[in-house]
Amino acid sequence: MDGTSVKLRRATYHLWTFTASKLIGSFGAQIYSFAISFYILQLTGSATSFAANLICSILPRTLLGPFAGYVADTYSRKRVVITAQVVSTAAIIVLMGISILYGLSLPAIYGTTVVLSIASTFSGVAFTSSITGLVDEDRVQRAMSMNQMSISLSAIASPAVGGLLYGFVDMPVFLMLYAGASLLAVLLESTMDFTLFAVRAEKAEGAPKEKMLDSMKAGVAYARLQPLLMAMIWVALLVNFLFGAVSVGYSFILIEKLKILPEHFGLIEGATAVGALLMSVYLAARKPFKSPLLVSKWGILGLGIQMSLLALPLLILLPYGGMFGYYAILALISGSVIPLINTPLQVYMMKLIEDDYKGRVFSILETMAMALMPLGMVLFGFLYDVLPAPWILFGSSILLILTVFVLLRASVLKSVSEPAVSLPVETAADQ
Structure with a gap:
């Protein structure tokens, strides 16, 4: 063998x-x-x-x-x-x-x-x-x-x-x-070999480790040299902030405004996980997407549209069973869209980012994605107390869609077909 x-x-x-x-x-x-x-x-x-x-x-x-x-x-x-x-x-x-x-x-x-x-x-x-x-x-x-x-x-x-x-x-x-x-x-x-396929830069024997601050600066500099990475960082930041409208408003609308029973609310939330599971099974079985960022872009746009659809039963009178079915179907679709956004995006980034920078770039993405979440929850919590819920959801939906069209516009996605810009392995202090 x-x-x-x-x-x-x-x-x-x-x-x-x-x-x-x-x-x-x-x-x-x-x-x-x-x-x-x-x-x-x-x-x-x-x-x-x-x-x-x-x-x-x-x-x-x-x-x-x-x-x-x-x-x-x-x-x-x-x-x-x-x-x-x-x-x-x-x-x-x-x-x-x-x-x-x-x-x-x-x-x-x-x-x-x-x-x-x-x-x-x-x-x-x-x-x-x-x-x-x-x-x-x-x-x-x-x-x-x-x-x-x-x-x-x-x-x-x-x-x-x-x-x-x-x-x-x-x-x-x-x-x-x-x-x-x-x-x-x-x-x-x-029992796992974490370096089976890894290609990390060889470091000279006895070479001093890069200082933490210099290493972090180098990671930021690496991301800044790649417009596509910076676009994704800003998308992650703004999408998570705007999605606070759903994080705060979802339970508030269903339980407080529409009086959905707790057991039915639990079933609706379970539908989200079922949607994510079904889409994950599909993605595991199919070949990688040829245009992963385009798939993620349309997935985020779909999520923005679904955000506005959450407000529909507040404007159109539906029977209780109709409301339950509507939100269960919406939760199923929403759950299936999330892996469709995340998986192609993560796969593309895995291949784009040099192995020696993966940890720092992924940590920057995670930090930026979470940085505005507490602020978003506080802000939208206040807004739901003073404004009608449909206004908040429609406004957040429009801003989310505009964010994607601006930050992931065609000229940015075109850079996918061009070679990735690489930063030489050196400390930020040497630049």
Whole structure:
């Protein structure tokens, strides 16, 4: 058997091991999130306490994204992933010990959420940067699709499993199950070769490591030299900000304005995960798109149109069953559009960005995407209190569509067919 065949067999093993690891980790994390959210609300009855836990999850990811990118590009990505997963496991075990000895408290929960968020940030950036090292180029899209499948399956199953377990087992048992799932993910990841197909620049023996600040500057400079990357960074920033109109308004409109029952609201949300799962299965089976950015562009435009459609039952009187069916179908379509946007975009970026810069560029994208989310939630929360919901959704929809037409205009997409601009491997201080 020749070396190429051995590598391809190994890549197939990586494909399934990667998927299993992500499924186990995502499933455990979502069940934990479900249980902790329920526990906080039962313990305090306060939406503020619940929101504080969300902030403890979002803020570290936003602040530490650039550092995670530097670490992923400077050190062994496999070591970063495994270390982060071990830290997550240890944090859950410590919280389990506290719950057995003293009982759970809000400071202990918040502290654990911060640690888990930090570990997830480093692990996520390192894992994403390693996809092209784990599998061959022809199966990058399949790997990204199977990752989305894992997330969607977890989103569908975890509320049901979490609700069942929460009614029958104590919190320490919940935490023990999560710790066990996290440990199993560590064992799976330890068997993978993260450099099977990687092409990282060779560094001279004993050469000093680039300083963190210089390394971050080099990552920003690399992105700035590629107009397409900068366009995608701005799209991510503005789309996530404008989508705050949906994040804040979705539950407000369905539950408060239209009086959708909680069990039906849960089914509508489940339809989103089902749509994402079906589209991910399709993307995993089909060949890579010839024009991935064009597919993503039209997907974002579709999402902008769906944003305005959310307001339609506020303007046109529908029977209860009609409203439920309308939003369930809209959720199914919306869920299917999200992988259609993300997967081609991520596959293209995997191939565009040099391996030595992947960690920093992906961390910049994640940081920028999340940077305006808290501001967007606060702003749209205020707007929903003072303006009619249809105005907000229609206005945000128009701005989102204009953003895509301006930032991903034909002249920018044309640069896809041109060679990518590369930045020499040097410190920003040398420029």
